[in-house]
Amino acid sequence: MVAAAWLACVAPSHAASEAKKRPLARATESDEQPLLYASQREAMAFATDLAMRRDLDVGWAREQIGQAQRLPQIIKLMQPAPRGTSKNWIAYRARFIEPVRIRAGLAFWENNRDWLSRAEAEFGVPASLIVGVIGVESIYGQHTGNFRVIDALSTLAFDFPSSHPRAEARTAFFRDELEQFLSLTRRSGLNPLELRGSYAGAMGWPQFMPSSWIKYAIDFDGDGRVDLFNSQADVIGSVANYFKAFGWQPGMPTHFPVSVDGPQVDLDGLLAPDILPTFSVNSFTNKGARLEGAALQHTGNLALVELENGDAPRSYVAGTDNFYAVTRYNWSSYYAMAVIELGQTIQAQLSAR
Incomplete structure (x- = not known):
């Protein structure tokens, strides 16, 4: 939910409250030692509060957020586009409907025919759409992100750029995602300091944000755990389950x-x-x-x-309503068209073989 455009998934749920920021001494980009959120009182107070509300160990929650680093490059990436920046569907499409993704998509489809067929039968979501999403999001697992998720989410939760027109809402969104991330990792036995993802904190082949992982990710291969990093079956089933949850109607064109x-x-x-x-x-x-x-x-x-x-x-x-459902994965009509056309292009080439 990389989101190929700006987020991998999803409608924000603003469970976390917005607190006023206190002025703090900040490290500069040239400093050798990164700023850790252990030094930010607001972040530590947030960790204590979420641990109590989520029934997590307070010391553990404070330790995880305390070890998160503030990443200036992520703050820059979240800056709004300059005014007057024109959109270009032709150029956007060319980024995704291209040989590398098509070749990788053909291999992915051939290697996962049974899982894709099962997902289509159980959820009513076309295999081409599932394949298109995974291709746009991560090129079938090739690019899942190199940022530590704890760093990305903490940076955006406590230092989201104030110049952004939706800074307050985005701050609340990322605080909720940080809370969901810590709850997810604690209860699933994952190490929150090891998981890597996009600059927005999206994870795995389908680039799910933590809240989407919790709500929509499923154990499709039946091995007893949900793994969006290594199980292609779980990735396929989870993407299909996501679209079903957002109102996908089988048989309707997009x-x-x-x-x-x-x-x-x-x-x-x-x-x-x-x-x-x-x-x-x-x-x-x-x-x-x-x-x-x-x-x-x-x-x-x-x-x-x-x-x-x-x-x-x-x-x-x-x-149609199904086109709108595709935009619930990423709130962009350009994204939706790219996903749809990539999947259809791969399907056509597969049928022509």
């Missing part, structure tokens, strides 16, 4: 082609709900959008999904 050129198109009205499917087919076409074929028989709601292409004309698709 999107349809749509045309929105012409003077009669109410583009502002069509884009007003963003990517949340709101319009029936009739109301969609009454606003000037043109659909053809199977799209006209769709019985669910639709959303007009807009993809910018830099200075080139924008692209549009009619997104």
